[in-house]
Each structure stands twice: as structure tokens, then as C-alpha cells.
Amino acid sequence: MSELIFAREGQGAADDDSEMILNMGPQHPSTHGVIRFIVRTDGEIMSSAEPDIGYLHRAIEHIAEKCTYEGFMPYTDRVDYVCAMTANHVWATAVEKLGQLPVPPRAHYLRVISDELNRISSHCIALGAMAMDLGAVTPFPYALREREYVNDLMEELCGARLTYNYHRVGGVGWDMTDAWRDKTLKFLDHFEPVIAEFDRLITTNEIFVGRLAGLAAISADQAIAYGLVGPNLRASGVAFDVRADLPYAVYADILPKIGWQTPVGRGAMGTVGDAWDRFALRVEEWRWSVRILREALDQIQQTPRGEFLIAPKRLRPKGDALARVEAARGDMACYVVGDGGPHAYRARFRTGSFNAMGLVREKSRGLMVADLVALIASLDVVAPEIDR
Amino acid sequence: MQAREIFDTLVRLVGDAVFSFEEAVAKDGPRDACFRVRADSVALVMAHLRDEPALRFDFLQNLTAVDWIKRDVIELVYHLYSYPHRHTICVKTDLPRGAPRVATVARVWPTADWLEREQYDLLGVVFEGHPDLRRLLMPDDWIGHPMRKDFREPKSYRGMLTSRPSPMDLLQTYDRAHVAKPTGATAASPTEPGPAKPEGAT
Numbered sequence: 001m002s003e004l005i006f007a008r009e010g011q012g013a014a015d016d017d018s019e020m021i022l023n024m025g026p027q028h029p030s031t032h033g034v035i036r037f038i039v040r041t042d043g044e045i046m047s048s049a050e051p052d053i054g055y056l057h058r059a060i061e062h063i064a065e066k067c068t069y070e071g072f073m074p075y076t077d078r079v080d081y082v083c084a085m086t087a088n089h090v091w092a093t094a095v096e097k098l099g100q101l102p103v104p105p106r107a108h109y110l111r112v113i114s115d116e117l118n119r120i121s122s123h124c125i126a127l128g129a130m131a132m133d134l135g136a137v138t139p140f141p142y143a144l145r146e147r148e149y150v151n152d153l154m155e156e157l158c159g160a161r162l163t164y165n166y167h168r169v170g171g172v173g174w175d176m177t178d179a180w181r182d183k184t185l186k187f188l189d190h191f192e193p194v195i196a197e198f199d200r201l202i203t204t205n206e207i208f209v210g211r212l213a214g215l216a217a218i219s220a221d222q223a224i225a226y227g228l229v230g231p232n233l234r235a236s237g238v239a240f241d242v243r244a245d246l247p248y249a250v251y252a253d254i255l256p257k258i259g260w261q262t263p264v265g266r267g268a269m270g271t272v273g274d275a276w277d278r279f280a281l282r283v284e285e286w287r288w289s290v291r292i293l294r295e296a297l298d299q300i301q302q303t304p305r306g307e308f309l310i311a312p313k314r315l316r317p318k319g320d321a322l323a324r325v326e327a328a329r330g331d332m333a334c335y336v337v338g339d340g341g342p343h344a345y346r347a348r349f350r351t352g353s354f355n356a357m358g359l360v361r362e363k364s365r366g367l368m369v370a371d372l373v374a375l376i377a378s379l380d381v382v383a384p385e386i387d388r
Numbered sequence: 389m390q391a392r393e394i395f396d397t398l399v400r401l402v403g404d405a406v407f408s409f410e411e412a413v414a415k416d417g418p419r420d421a422c423f424r425v426r427a428d429s430v431a432l433v434m435a436h437l438r439d440e441p442a443l444r445f446d447f448l449q450n451l452t453a454v455d456w457i458k459r460d461v462i463e464l465v466y467h468l469y470s471y472p473h474r475h476t477i478c479v480k481t482d483l484p485r486g487a488p489r490v491a492t493v494a495r496v497w498p499t500a501d502w503l504e505r506e507q508y509d510l511l512g513v514v515f516e517g518h519p520d521l522r523r524l525l526m527p528d529d530w531i532g533h534p535m536r537k538d539f540r541e542p543k544s545y546r547g548m549l550t551s552r553p554s555p556m557d558l559l560q561t562y563d564r565a566h567v568a569k570p571t572g573a574t575a576a577s578p579t580e581p582g583p584a585k586p587e588g589a590t
Binding site for chain 1: 414417419420455478501510
């Protein structure tokens, strides 16, 4: 590696020794992966925290130029390994849009079901880890216990527990069985009371609320300007969800049936867009995911069994297409350019964590060092998704 | 607002700085409506796109640079979205591949700060006036821009090899050393690649 660059030229520590430069990471347990922050502090108060990323840069976009369109699918799992389904989905959608490929309705339902299950398990990590970063260790195993159930379901559906490689260009890899559907419904019955339990245990916990309310509030204007997406954007009071506002797959059939209302942060405990809002919003998204899952598992019964994949014969698309999908970390965009060859000429993933990290330097000014951990955790960044 | 109206609005504002509007087509072209902008007018056009009340593109959702090595250009692709109006547009501009320079939009959308840094890092597009144009993903002392189509990876970086031998080659080397000896006393247990047996063991 290059020498550690602690401060850039002209921005070194102040001459009067009032500021200290502190290196947080790359291997810090509460940075959610390998990220480094160069923190400048005066006592406990930070004047800035400069993120230094790239430790997990695996050049996914470059690999996409070397693989066939279908063959790149397993790599998309690694864009965001906590919520790999949606990365599968955005790649499949982008290529289908580029190649004008048909997708059977049952595949759309299976995609929605797998996405929403993955959203539940991803928020389990996000919420559990956030509580743990703030010093409450108990909720973490509670959340991970639920995640294990989802992982079991995923394993039965597609054979993998983390990097699913389930979606295909033109559909999905495997159909679900009736037994799996029953198991999933049973899990939802079990999970709904758990959400209430989780709320009692941690979301409305007095100490937890006192720690997070009013902390690092992000206004709606700031959230939009810095390109925050997904739960972080909604927590700031902007009612935008790709699933509802730019419906893809079969969300347009599902959401009106369940009376969808995009959940937004209301500042119930402090300011709109504070860290508590971001936490509580993800709990709320659990509830919506459960409702979407129930409706999707109901509607999928009307689609013909076994028709879950129309594999493209010869994929040589020309042109460019952008696809947007609501991932667990928000609006994930995939831009793919084809030049008539078997590989993508250029592929680009724009992810929620990447945008959120761009805000950290701005938002960290004036925070306490310990609050930086809360800020990062509340933005729910995942290091591989930042670096790709 | 439809993409065509967005383009017409811009033509009224900036004249011929924007041109060649393309509707989304099903085959051999863009799947999202887009238009081009002259490279020297990017900052002006983007400011209009954000501030014009009828347009109000407040979210720069994606910025991509594409290296078209045969045409000798680097194409910048801006994908914009408007939360108030819920409409979207794609804006493209061509830069000369030898010296791709364009005005920054980091003051129009703060999120462009990191997006531009990434495109600078990976494709070498210089965003003039950017507040902090440094490499983002690659190490600070990396040479070259790895997403360029003619980039060749150096053999090593600071003494670390950037590639490793194929495991299959290693296996063949192992086979030659341990297996391919049909006669002779040293050919003991060729199928077990476990630890070497001590001297004198049976």
C-alpha cells in the first residue's frame, strides 16, 4: 500500500496542537467492512471525518466487460453480499431492457419474493449491527436468529445462503415448491410478532431513543442533494420508493392491493431525518416486506407452474439501458452499454452505500467521535457495495 | 414531463448547446430517451436542468464515463431524475479521448463530488473546478486509469504481484514432481498429497 496519508497538503493538523488526527479503520469492527476514516478531532468533537475507501475494490464493472451477460450474474452477488438478490435483479433487469427480452410473470413474482425475503434479512443485519455498534449487544443475536431462518429459506430456494445467483437474464434459476411456500408463510407468521418484540426490546427503548434522537439529522434538501436513496432518503421525509414510484417486476400489481403508503421519517422522537428515524424506518420496512410477501405468495398461485425462465438464445444487444431497483440500501442503478458483442461494453453499478458515504465528511462536522459510529451504522453502509 | 418536452424547454433556454435528441428505441439505440450537450456547455445546461421550475432535476442518479476507443472519444453519461416532477432524462457528452476535460457539476449536485472522483480515478476524465479531485478507489500513487480499454495492468505494484499463477499450473508442477515416476523407490503413495513422510517410515 501507499504510505498512510493522514492529512492532505495544506490541511495538516493545526499548529497550536488543538487538533488530533485519528485513524479509524480499516479493520475497525464498527465500520461495517473495510473502510478507513481519517478523523480530525478536538477532544471528543470531530471537525471532520474523511472516508478513505477502495480497500474492497474488486473492479466488478471491469469484470462485467470480460464476461457474457448471463455469465456475469454470479459476480453481481458480490456487489452487495448482504442483499445479493437485488443486485441480481438490477443486472437482470438492465440486460433485459437492453436486449428487449421477455420475462414470464411467475419469474417476476419469484424475483419479488426473493427480493423481499432478502430485504428482511438485510435489515436484520442493519438493525442488529447498529444496536451492537451503540453498545447494545443483545439485539444482534435476536436479529441474526431471524436472518438464519431467511437464510434457510433461501438455501432451499436456490442452494446458497449468501451469494444466491438466483435471478437469470430472462427469469430465475429455479421454481419454488409448494412446501417452500408453506414454510415461507409459516416464517412470516413467526416473524410478525418478532417485529413487535424487536420494537419493545430496542426501537422504543428509552436509552436507545435517548442515544439516537436528534442525532445527525439530515434534512430532505440535503438528502436529495447528496443523492441519498432508499431508507436513508425516506427517513429524511422524502416519500420516494422505486417500487411504488417507478414500479418494476410486478410491484404495480401488489402494492395497491396491500394499501401501500411509502413509509417516511416523521421525527417522532426528535428531528426528522435523525438516526432514530433511519432505524425506525427500517423496522417499518420489515412490516411492509411481510405484507408484500403475503400478497406475492398469494398472487403467484395464479401463474402457471414451471414457467419461470425464458433463456435468451443469442444475446448480442446494441445500445444502452439504465435499470433501477429498490435494494435494501436504496435505489440501485445499473447502466449497461452493449456494442453488439457477447459481452457488455460497459457496465456500471451506482449503489446506495456509495452515495451515503459521500455525505459522511459533510455530516461528521461537529459530531462526537462515538457518534460517527452511530452515523455510519444508521446509514447502513456495506463496504463492498461502496467499492464494488 | 415527456423527454421531448424537456429537450424543447432546454433548446429555448440554451439554444444549440443541446442537440440530437433521441427517443427510447427498441433496437440498436438508447433504451432511455437522451440528448447530447456540447462539452463546453455542460455546467450551464446542468444548472438549467436543476433550476428551471418546469424541469427541477434535483437528483443526479448516475454518472458514467464510457471509453469508445474506436471513435477516440470518452462519452460522459449523466442520468438525472426529478423528485418533484417524477421525470427522468439522460444527458450525454463526448470528450476527446486524448485530453478528456469537462466542467464539474459538483456545485450543482453535491453527490457529483464522489461520482466524478470515481470516473476520474477509473477513466481519467478531468473535471475542471472540482473541489477535491483525487483518486477514490485506486491507491493514490497508482499509474493509469484501469477502466480505459487500452489499460494494461502492471506486473507488480510496490513489489506485490498483481496476478498469481493458475492453480491448475501448480497442480501440473506438483504432478510432475510427485506422480510421474512409475519406477524407483521414491514413488511411494502418489495419490496422497498429504505431508511428506519422515525418513525411514514405511
